Amino acid sequence: MAVIELKNVQKVYGTGAAEVQALKQIDFKANEGEVVLIMGPSGAGKSTFLTIAGSLQKPTSGQVYINGEDIANISAKQSNALRLNQIGFVLQAYNLIPFLTVKEQFELVDHVKKQGNLNQATMDKLLEQLGITGLVNKYPSELSGGQQQRAAIARALYANPKILLADEPTASLDSKNVDEVGQLFKKLAQNYQKAVILVTHDPRLEKYADHIYEMMDGEMIKKQ
């Protein structure tokens, strides 16, 4: 069963002459253990897709299923809980909280989600895989771009979500780091059985994807 599935999803902004169809009849699904790439130029509707798949906003029409449950019309509170428990976000500018150390970013999750987070042993292993074991007491401003990226991934995985949504995860990385990050997402999907969905316009990530969707003017076509 697909961990996440979108059926006939439409998103319309504005009305009348100002109406913009950001998403047109989108059909999409991703399974556990897969890396799925959503590609397309700026303005194609990638970010809108991500906000709807991540339960950050509601579609105008259509269904969004997470673990088989339609989330298109859930309450704000349920949406919060869903994001906290089932969806991990890795955002474009890494978006770590600037006044928290890497370790404290995880502690923040512990404060609002008391159970079901990664245990210490799994977390240690993940941090080692990410190569940031020695950086847990550093603030984001003390880390390089690549280190911040890894810390953001660790933060997203700490709550043990089923789905990892990443927005332009290689936007500010060089080719060597892009390969490392690509391999890392592949490994995370396989080793931790996550559905990893990468929204990007970076073709260097294609070789790590199990499926690739192309977006253009709000329409989505499965390429691979």
Add this chain to the structure above:
Amino acid sequence: MFLAIKEIKREKLRYGLIILMIFLISYLIFILSSLAVGLASENTQAIESWDAKQVVLNKNANVSMSQSLLTKDDLSKTKLTKNEALLGQTLVVAKNSNRPQVSAQFIGVKKDQFIYDDQELIAGRKAKKDREVVVDQAFQTKGYKLGDKLELNGSANKYRIVGFVKNAKINIAPIIYGSLASWRKLRQGMPNIKASAIISRNANYNYNHANSKTYPIAQFIKKLPGYTAQNMTFQLMIGFLFVISLIIIAVFLYILTMQKMHNFAVMRAQGIPSRTLVAATVSQSVILVVVGVIIGLAAMWLTAKVLPAAVPMSFTPQIILSGTCGMLLTGIIGSLIPVRSILKVDPAKAIGE
């Protein structure tokens, strides 16, 4: 609380400056409140020490004891119990060749009445003869000693200090307790005058005969010269300080909240509930106010220690409690102003930025 503490720890300078401002405001509030209470107390110290509830004055005296004179006729129907005392008041200048002049209130009392009985001596004894007086401790701080003779209003008669008494000020002036007979001599040339007032410790005491009229003590205190104007001035200043602190806290927190909107959007996207963010903002404000007020209290305590006794400052537990609660309330109200913005944060804004 977690987010609040971590952010303050990380942004020491930024939050240090806010704490500095809260400290300065709370310090000023404590100073002004202490001065207000100190000055008010020096107006009413003696009245409070008498535990007065009602006062009988001449109805034409505009509720002023120093303007009031009660004649034999005015007092002809009065029945004085152990809770009533006759009292004569007049303003005097006390002189002694070796000591500084002191402007004081001469209070003439009768030996068998409670104002005489209740005098709290800190040195010496009570006055037994007409030429003996007991004076407020302010005389002691000005160098006066037991046995010193006072010349009052330049009269030929001299009055010997036989005791010092505490908490004996009225209208900010120290009291010289003497006999009613001495008071009558100081008010020379006024026949049939018996006293300025009757002071009663009985809340139900009521005597209205001839020119006599009974007033509740609160009304009498309110009419003390300058007392209400002085208190209102202080209350206005303290009120404004609270308003200023409310504005400062609200503006600072609002600016800080606006600067953190992206962080809030990220946290909301990560599933952190709005109530956690609101609680962080409110608790941050409470922490800043508590730290600022504690420093303010410490500074105030030191100030009260080093200020000379001549400064009428009274740093009481009530001031500590009300000042602290007032600042806390101000801080909480101030922190609620940016709450609406926090609740309106759109987590979708975290994407694509």
